[in-house]
Amino acid sequence: xxxxxxxxxxxxxxxxxxxxxxxxxxxxxxxxxxxxxxxxxxxxxxxxxxxxxxxxxxxxxxxxxxxxxxxxxxxxxxxxxxxxxxxxxxxxxxxxxxxxxxxxxxxxxxxxxxxxxxxxxxxxxxxxxxxxxxxxxxxxxxxxxxxxxxxxxxxxxxxxxxxxxxxxxxxxxxxxxxxxxxxxxxxxxxxxxxxxxxxxxxxxxxxxxxxxxxxxxxxxxxxxxxxxxxxxxxxxxxxxxxxxxxxxxxxxxxxxxxxxxxxxxxxxxxxxxxxxxxxxxxxxxxxxxxxxxxxxxxxxxxxxxxxxxxxxxxxxxxxxxxxxxxxxxxxxxxxxxxxxxxxxxxxxxxxxxxxxxxxxxxxxxxxxxxxxxxxxxxxxxxxxxxxxxxxxxxx
Amino acid sequence: xxxxxxxxxxxxxxxxxxxxxxxxxxxxxxxxxxxxxxxxxxxxxxxxxxxxxxxxxxxxxxxxxxxxxxxxxxxxxxxxxxxxxxxxxxxxxxxxxxxxxxxxxxxxxxxxxxxxxxxxxxxxxxxxxxxxxxxxxxxxxxxxxxxxxxxxxxxxxxxxxxxxxxxxxxxxxxxxxxxxxxxxxxxxxxxxxxxxxxxxxxxxxxxxxxxxxxxxxxxxxxxxxxxxxxxxxxxxxxxxxxxxxxxxxxxxxxxxxxxxxxxxxxxxxxxxxxxxxxxxxxxxxx
Amino acid sequence: xxxxxxxxxxxxxxxxxxxxxxxxxxxxxxxxxxxxxxxxxxxxxxxxxxxxxxxxxxxxxxxxxxxxxxxxxxxxxxxxxxxxxxxxxxxxxxxxxxxxxxxxxxxxxxxxxxxxxxxxxxxxxxxxxxxxxxxxxxxxxxxxxxxxxxxxxxxxxxxxxxxxxxxxxxxxxxxxxxxxxxxxxxxxxxxxxxxxxxxxxxxxxxxxxxxxxxxxxxxxxxxxxxxxxxxxxxxxxxxxxxxxxxxxxxxxxxxxxxxxxxxxxxxxxxxxxxxxxxxxxxxxxxxxxxxxxxxxxxxxxxxxxxxxxxxxxx
Numbered sequence: 001x002x003x004x005x006x007x008x009x010x011x012x013x014x015x016x017x018x019x020x021x022x023x024x025x026x027x028x029x030x031x032x033x034x035x036x037x038x039x040x041x042x043x044x045x046x047x048x049x050x051x052x053x054x055x056x057x058x059x060x061x062x063x064x065x066x067x068x069x070x071x072x073x074x075x076x077x078x079x080x081x082x083x084x085x086x087x088x089x090x091x092x093x094x095x096x097x098x099x100x101x102x103x104x105x106x107x108x109x110x111x112x113x114x115x116x117x118x119x120x121x122x123x124x125x126x127x128x129x130x131x132x133x134x135x136x137x138x139x140x141x142x143x144x145x146x147x148x149x150x151x152x153x154x155x156x157x158x159x160x161x162x163x164x165x166x167x168x169x170x171x172x173x174x175x176x177x178x179x180x181x182x183x184x185x186x187x188x189x190x191x192x193x194x195x196x197x198x199x200x201x202x203x204x205x206x207x208x209x210x211x212x213x214x215x216x217x218x219x220x221x222x223x224x225x226x227x228x229x230x231x232x233x234x235x236x237x238x239x240x241x242x243x244x245x246x247x248x249x250x251x252x253x254x255x256x257x258x259x260x261x262x263x264x265x266x267x268x269x270x271x272x273x274x275x276x277x278x279x280x281x282x283x284x285x286x287x288x289x290x291x292x293x294x295x296x297x298x299x300x301x302x303x304x305x306x307x308x309x310x311x312x313x314x315x316x317x318x319x320x321x322x323x324x325x326x327x328x329x330x331x332x333x334x335x336x337x338x339x340x341x342x343x344x345x346x347x348x349x350x351x352x353x354x355x356x357x358x359x360x361x362x363x364x365x366x367x368x369x370x371x372x373x374x375x376x377x378x379x380x381x382x383x384x385x386x387x388x389x390x391x392x393x394x395x
Numbered sequence: 396x397x398x399x400x401x402x403x404x405x406x407x408x409x410x411x412x413x414x415x416x417x418x419x420x421x422x423x424x425x426x427x428x429x430x431x432x433x434x435x436x437x438x439x440x441x442x443x444x445x446x447x448x449x450x451x452x453x454x455x456x457x458x459x460x461x462x463x464x465x466x467x468x469x470x471x472x473x474x475x476x477x478x479x480x481x482x483x484x485x486x487x488x489x490x491x492x493x494x495x496x497x498x499x500x501x502x503x504x505x506x507x508x509x510x511x512x513x514x515x516x517x518x519x520x521x522x523x524x525x526x527x528x529x530x531x532x533x534x535x536x537x538x539x540x541x542x543x544x545x546x547x548x549x550x551x552x553x554x555x556x557x558x559x560x561x562x563x564x565x566x567x568x569x570x571x572x573x574x575x576x577x578x579x580x581x582x583x584x585x586x587x588x589x590x591x592x593x594x595x596x597x598x599x600x601x602x603x604x605x606x607x608x609x610x611x612x613x614x615x616x617x618x619x620x621x622x623x624x625x626x627x628x629x630x631x632x633x634x635x636x637x638x639x640x641x642x643x644x645x646x647x648x649x650x651x652x653x654x655x656x657x658x659x660x661x662x663x664x665x666x667x668x669x670x671x672x673x674x675x676x677x678x679x680x681x
Numbered sequence: 682x683x684x685x686x687x688x689x690x691x692x693x694x695x696x697x698x699x700x701x702x703x704x705x706x707x708x709x710x711x712x713x714x715x716x717x718x719x720x721x722x723x724x725x726x727x728x729x730x731x732x733x734x735x736x737x738x739x740x741x742x743x744x745x746x747x748x749x750x751x752x753x754x755x756x757x758x759x760x761x762x763x764x765x766x767x768x769x770x771x772x773x774x775x776x777x778x779x780x781x782x783x784x785x786x787x788x789x790x791x792x793x794x795x796x797x798x799x800x801x802x803x804x805x806x807x808x809x810x811x812x813x814x815x816x817x818x819x820x821x822x823x824x825x826x827x828x829x830x831x832x833x834x835x836x837x838x839x840x841x842x843x844x845x846x847x848x849x850x851x852x853x854x855x856x857x858x859x860x861x862x863x864x865x866x867x868x869x870x871x872x873x874x875x876x877x878x879x880x881x882x883x884x885x886x887x888x889x890x891x892x893x894x895x896x897x898x899x900x901x902x903x904x905x906x907x908x909x910x911x912x913x914x915x916x917x918x919x920x921x922x923x924x925x926x927x928x929x930x931x932x933x934x935x936x937x938x939x940x941x942x943x944x945x946x947x948x949x950x951x952x953x954x955x956x957x958x959x960x961x962x963x964x965x966x967x968x969x970x971x972x973x974x975x976x977x978x979x980x981x982x983x984x985x986x987x988x989x990x991x992x993x994x995x
Contacts, residue, residue, distance in 0.1 A: 050766070053759065053797065056789060061755075064755050069763075071760060073762070096599075096600065199601075201764075202744070204605070205602060205603045206741065207599055208748070209601075523899070602735075602739040606697050607696040608738060609696035609738060610696070614701065630682075635707065635904050637706040639691050639694065640695055652695060659703075660701075665904050
């Protein structure tokens, strides 16, 4: 194990090298490009024995991965924003064909208007495609979660594809220290995927058949059952991860200072770091506040969310995307999870960091203040519309 | 409300028959609903369509599991498909067949009606010998035996909706109306099919059973008769069969795999000495 | 008895769901006779999605992967990459798609696969319209043909535009091998498949595949209609190997296109001047093909590309 200063994109590409991925297919899009450039270099320098298929679109990139995975290869692709939207059709093919593809997603705003800023609209729009979705907070999490995702996706109990999402620029191009495990340690944790394809050459069989309604619904139910096995399988994988690398991954949700809290913030991605700092500050001032970071958004860890937020009266959910529902997408999930709780808390939806706006400590503090005056029928609160004193004006 | 289930083959007009009935019911001031079952539609493959006719708004949108009337546009389907499953007590089965067709079966309490719509259609030049278009003749018969819509409304619907040859189709409808026979004698009861238990699923949607368990012979309206005495064993029939339904024996003579032949007629067309003839299914041959 | 001119093994099973007289069923039957069991076939949405029969049955005696309509080229690149990564070097990787899935919506991924020099065989079965959805016009529908989206009426004469030249598009990518094939000529078909099987790199077939319900003729006439497509010069049979074009069915005198057109209901509305116009185009294209064959024999038709090794395959 070595400690290296790496960007989130570099962490993705190091994880791909360590996972001994066999087939990589990708199409360039800002800010994903440095992931695939680094992988191309790994292949060119002989550090990774993979077939790198330079495709003519993201749609084809994912098709290459789905087809290669059907034959039993370990596959990887990465994309962002418009590229992920173009993949949408193939996302369903990957999960429906039970192809354990792992994909790096650099969360970026979708056009129009054009923006390269961080925003979760791209991957939130894919949350109903049968993919496991992880959202990373640090570059260490990026690297670790890619390795974890292969174990989880390829597990016989699961066999579903997984996305490892990282915020554009706040992770993709941010460098920070990352523990990079040795190849031997990773090989022990993640053995090669050999001879486990659904399609076997020479065996007459057809993957993706035409079905009648009676069979179609049964296959959907099977996929749902596999999705339901993700959280229990993830626990086993994370225990092993901890034994192999001496680090914990945190499970589907990561509670922080929620003991005795009456107020809680809920976050995904990099906003978690800043929110944690604000929680510490407010705790010092005597406020009973905590934070729940959601790492796993699909399947939504409903029971874990409910257990972590038990006893909390007021909850503020920060969403880095506007998805045109009654609240932000994550807020809607949290509200849904708490609807059956014995004491139903007040959940307020905050939109914060859209299109790459900074989620500053000041913004988070204002959100907490706003929580105190919130009511049950609050619509989403747009936090990004006022200039922030501590925000650096860019461009 | 009367619920009617149509069975036919791709190309025979079963879907249009259900729609025509709906148009006619509308002209009668009733509330109609009709729709096809959207499965694998192939020329010659079995298709189903549904029609409901009611005096009040119809508050259901499903396929018809317990029909009052079953209409079978091709008599071979009566025995090979679950045509009469769920037929209500005392319901009607209307079959495009001659009254003396030996293949007629019906549930014990059913009324069985027959109309020789093939003959009517061919006499009026509707469709071809291989695929006569029988829907309007059968609808005429249906109106006569069920009264589901008025004859005049059916005439108007045919004039409005039928895409080609309206006068021949009207004539076919009237001939069907006049020519339908309701069977009073006992008919054999179909043996109930065991309902198949769903086998366990593979990990993904992976199909592994060879398709030759499927019997496509029921698609056929004509079949090849091979007269081996003039066969030169050129194997053209084997070579060009799209259904792999001709095998060659040890001496090189062709043998029809009848359960898979769809009756396309390619083997007869490509046979150099013309030793293969296409004959109507059910006939004794030339 | 006559010797068998085709391998006796069958890899397309009976019981499939093709319409009676289906030429795409014949095309895959001949293709797989030439390739054998060490083959994996990727098939997008097209007639063959249905022909291969619903779950849990399959009509192919080899492995088959379904994909969406536009991604056959990418799929076979992925299968080949996996085969290479997993050491399955003896595997024939094959894409089979319809004309719409190839020449229209799948053109991008076909181009990508050819440009990437994917070591795979791609067969487009050309029934000249979107037949699986019920006879709608595709880019490969011929001039003046009736389809449900190019109807005939006082203001329309079937498809207003000529057929897309898919072979021209493919040949511009300089594949290691490309050929036209016709199920009405099985021996020619098989010889080309067997030749392509043993080459390395992208290989492409355009198969003309008559469709009784879509072209509106009786199902018994599939072989005859197909033969006339070639005998009239509308669908000449040729192959291009390393830039060398060779006509494989040569005719001193072509039959008039009228014989082909009048067999099919989709051309039933054509007037004599329209038939004459089609005839002159066909004659001109046939002469152009003869010229291409002569010039390619002299090595002038396809100058060698300077920036790539034509046989380099990935």
